[in-house]
Amino acid sequence: MELYITPFSPPCWSVLLLGRQLNLKINTKSLDLDKEEHLKEDFIKINPEHTVPTLVDGDLILSESRAILSYLMDAYAKENHPLYPRAAKARALIQHRLNFDLGTLYSRFFVYCSPMWNDKATSTEAQRDRLCEALGFLETYLSRSRYAVGDHLTIADFSLVASVSAIDVCYVKLEKYPKVVAWYERCKKELLGYRKLWLVNSRASGSF
Ligand SMILES: N[C@@H](CCC(=O)N[C@@H](CS)C(=O)NCC(=O)O)C(=O)O
Known part of the structure; x- marks a missing residue:
């Protein structure tokens, strides 16, 4: 491969x-x-x-x-690996979180942060607010379960943790999202x- x-x-x-x-x-x-x-x-x-x-x-x-x-x-x-269980409802939620990451979290991160990588452009407050709103959504999901879906790692965590690690170095204070921070630290330890x-x-x- x-x-x-x-x-x-x-x-x-x-x-x-x-x-x-x-x-x-x-x-x-x-x-x-x-x-x-x-x-x-x-x-x-x-x-x-x-x-x-x-x-x-x-x-x-x-x-x-x-x-x-x-x-x-x-x-x-x-x-039926635990990272991607076969059960329809678990898989539906994993697909939801992957799509949430693609269409909302990572996408808003990119809109807000990519202008910073280009000297000529500046990011706006509105773009920042949209990214913070998406982090708030993730905070809500993580207050319902220990991982992105359920009580163990799934592939949704791999995608989301990559986005959050990028947001973490992009002038956004994660401390406002304690569940996200706790989950992020857990993932850092558990992902080989x-x-x-x-x-x-x-x-x-x-x-x-
Ligand atoms: N949604 C895609 C995004 C891929 C993407 O945009 N990758 C960037 C690098 S982080 C890239 O290839 N940029 C070059 C380009 O778009 O031409 C994914 O998750 O794979």
Whole structure:
């Protein structure tokens, strides 16, 4: 399996974390977005949307980190694995949290924080408020259960923790969300190789 990644990318980070948790052999190929390596013809042939992470597993090419998380579970984890249980209602909630992350939490983080990465643009109060509202939603979910869904880790936590780790370094005070902070600390301890993989996510290609 090959996984195209780029340094310091939350969606890449979530896939790397799950790969480690499942002990999968994944060969990473790092693309330098500043050098527009993702816009080169070779990569566009693989992924016309030129985004990372992109997984190549035999004849399957898959982008969108949350689709990759689900695929890795379906293809490589044992049936009814606790990280992605078979039960319809549990799976529905996991899909909800993954979609909440994609469409609300990570999306609002990106709208608020990406202007800061561009010297010419500034972020607005309204954008910040929208991100804080999304963190409030997560706080509510985490006041109902210990993890994103239920009382144990699921793939929803892998996606959400990657977003929260990015928000954490983006001038947003997480202390206002005590359930989020407690869950975030728990995930940092329980996700295998959390700190080591941050290094993999921040440097060149290789296998892990
Ligand atoms: N929703 C996608 C987002 C992927 C994404 O936008 N990745 C960024 C890096 S963090 C990227 O590839 N940017 C380059 C581009 O969009 O051309 C996912 O979760 O995989």
